[in-house]
Amino acid sequence: MRKLGIFLFFCFPCFLFAQQYTEMSGQTVVFNLSAGAKASWNSAAAKVISPAIASPLRKAFALTSRDGKSVTYGFDNSNASVNMVVYSLAGARLKTVALAAPFGSVNLNLANGYYLLRLERPAAPVFCTPLLITR
């Protein structure tokens, strides 16, 4: 029950941030526009239109790299002071790394296992994700 509580405490914000505003587009193939012309769907071109909204860290992410050594992160406010904090599943704070730029990667030197990773401003969690390290 304690673990479940920790899980909900750390990961519930993920579901809140999942409600972000998004714009998705689809388009036709390139064609010559003239009377009688038709154009089919370009299924490969469907994508997210980045709204480029500068809000205080409502857009943030952190992903484990393929080699399992580093974590790539990004957030949308270049003026913000943001820390990447790693917790064990038991809730212990293992590492805190001050992020110098709004986009980059950090080598956390973690052993294999499950962790909880949080991007946070002082006293304000902004993004949380489970982190699986397997090498």
Next chain:
Amino acid sequence: MNKIFALLVGALLFAGPAEGAQLTRVDSVTVDSVWNADTTNYSGALKPRRNVKVSFKPIAGDSVYCIFDVSLDSGKTWIYNRDFIEGKDSVAAVKAAPNKKSSLVLRLNCGDTARAVFRVTARSDSLTASQFRLSNQIGGWADTGKTYAHFANSIQLQGLIDGGYASYSAFGMVNGFEQQLVDTTDTLFNQIFACDMGSAGRAKAKFTNKKSNWPNLDTAAFAAADTTAAAQDILGGISVIAHYRHFYFEMSLSGYQQLTNAINDAKTFLAYFRQKAGL
């Protein structure tokens, strides 16, 4: 319990965040037909135009608003100027049923052209500009109730700002409204103009364009804390512009003795708009 916990973590790891981006998308965008819609202008010269029937299928949990762009350079740049592309009855956006094929006839002010691409964009919210209309949500301020005006498209803005409508058409304005509020002392006045630009990119482009044309931009008022808003001093008050999601706002607060009071009031209004937009 350990198994339940492991299942929860595993499910989240494999499924990833259930982002709106995964819920809403647009499939099957096609051009079904193109036909000539040439007209002659007042001098008798032929003005080439083309009608294009675009079909699309929004994949979403609920009805979604869709907007339309065209590219004439294979998708490198996109045109949404409503003097160039617009739907029947000046429609610039349609609320489409989810998971069903929809279509719209667009009229382009151009002749035959190569390298054309049509794009349909769906947005994940259903907010409209009119939902930002204020009554008494901001303490100490009330709607005059006499001057509210809704604009179903940018052309209707001619009644408010004459030729100024063109700058809103150029950025793809969908609809909007204008209203005037007074404070309870009846000395302060706030004229608000809010419009739905169709997409966040268009709203930001309109904001950036307006900001670049302001001669007395006061960057200190908002820029440090909020890059989505800007202000300039006016006699006895402040003019403010802002963009939140696909909405663009203009405000003129007047009747002030002190500029700082006008700035603080502007911040209060902007905070409401930001919250209303879900930011």
